[in-house]
Amino acid sequence: MGATGASGTAGSAGASGTAGAAGTSADDITGERRQLLNVAYRLLGSLSEAEDAVQEAYARWYALPGSRQAEIVSPGAWLSTVTGRICLDVLGSARARRERYVGAWLPEPLPDRTEWHHGRGTDHSDPADQMVLDESVTMAFLVVLESMTPAERVAFVLHDVFRYPFAEIADVLGRTSAACKQLAASARRRVRVAHAPVATSVQAEAVRHVKEAWETKNVAALVDLLDPAAVMTADGGGLVGTALRPIEGGALIAQYMVAIADRAPGLELLERSVNGVPGLVAQRAGAVMTVASFEVADGRITRIWVVRNPEKLRPWAGAQ
Structure with a gap:
């Protein structure tokens, strides 16, 4: 089982932008939400926790003074970094919570709404309708991600799935780029032992x-x-x-x-x-x-x- 480049479908916010926040509209900021939800769900395996993480990232953005927002070259990259850090914290505490969970813990399954309403349009207000359904969200893949350490999971998902550069992942994890490369490589070995997906x-x-x-x-x-x-x-x-x-x-x-x-x-x-x-x-x-x-x-x-x-x-x- 290999990682799909979800960056091609979900879009990558990893690249640094050239326009500062002063030239960024509220719609541009809100438009990052879909990308952030897709990243957070793959990091957490929970749509509800992913939505909470993204909402917290936005709350932190809007809590910044206007002068600080204007200094940020790429609000999208800033939101991605903050969302990643929030998810890392959630993953760190999740293990203790899951030890108290009754029975086995599995990731939250995602529906394809078009199957239920014969191709109806997407409800952009619903987080489930903003998820990109590709190989990186299959239950088999998410279960493998659960076997990783929080740092491995963040490094692997951000780099191998969403194509974030290791320099930006280092900002999320608070480690060097070299250390992040090692984490992703370790996670990749776990993925390789899983079965390849079938047609x-x-x-x-x-x-x-x-x-x-x-x-x-x-x-x-x-x-x-x-x-x-x-x-x-x-x-x-x-x-x-x-x-x-x-x-x-x-x-x-x-x-x-x-x-x-x-x-x-x-x-x-x-x-x-x-x-x-x-x-x-x-x-x-x-x-x-x-x-x-x-x-x-x-x-x-x-x-x-x-x-x-x-x-x-x-x-x-x-x-x-």
């Missing part, structure tokens, strides 16, 4: 077969679709019932899925994009209850990530 059509076909087998409660079919060493991880946050520990082994996962189907009458499964790749969404009476992401290798499901924590499904409420 969307292959992923969609595997997910479709899982849906069909689940709906018919066909344990044998599910076992055939799952790698014998497959792992399912669920995140309920202690707010809804779910497996508190990862379920390992295709046979056990298949049995668990069918048992859930037996206990969930009226649950409807939909094939929907989850973080930019084919996944499944379970809803009851129009309300999204569960979002599932998959990793596929050699035609079989190797990993399943199930998010049921309702606090992490808020972006999906607006997708209806």
Whole structure:
């Protein structure tokens, strides 16, 4: 699994500008928000925390005296640096918070709203609609990012995903450019051990077969679709019932899925994009209850990530 150059889609604010803040309009400042949200979500794995980080960065900008704002050559680069530092602080405290989290912690899944409303336009006021859905936000990629130290994650995401120069990353991390290069290289080694992404059509076909087998409660079919060493991880946050520990082994996962189907009458499964790749969404009476992401290798499901924590499904409420 390699990093996509999200700088090509999300845009890079890393380059220093030539116009000072005195020549920058309020619209120009506000226009940085989409880029900052995309960076912050990849750094934090949480859309709500990303939005908070960006709002804090803007609050700090507007708290500056006008004379100080006028001295800043590139407000976009300033906002990016401040957002990165805020995210670094959040990542540092997140580990302690997640130790108290009930069950496994997974990143917040993102919907593709166009699937729900047949190509409707983007709501620029909604952070979920401002996210660029590419390889750098797949659940598999975000889970790998979770294995990194906060400094590694910041260096890797800013450089390898968004193409920020190490000189600017050094300002975020408070380290030398050389040290930031080493951090990014260390993070890159973690990414390389992950499976390479498969074609969307292959992923969609595997997910479709899982849906069909689940709906018919066909344990044998599910076992055939799952790698014998497959792992399912669920995140309920202690707010809804779910497996508190990862379920390992295709046979056990298949049995668990069918048992859930037996206990969930009226649950409807939909094939929907989850973080930019084919996944499944379970809803009851129009309300999204569960979002599932998959990793596929050699035609079989190797990993399943199930998010049921309702606090992490808020972006999906607006997708209806």
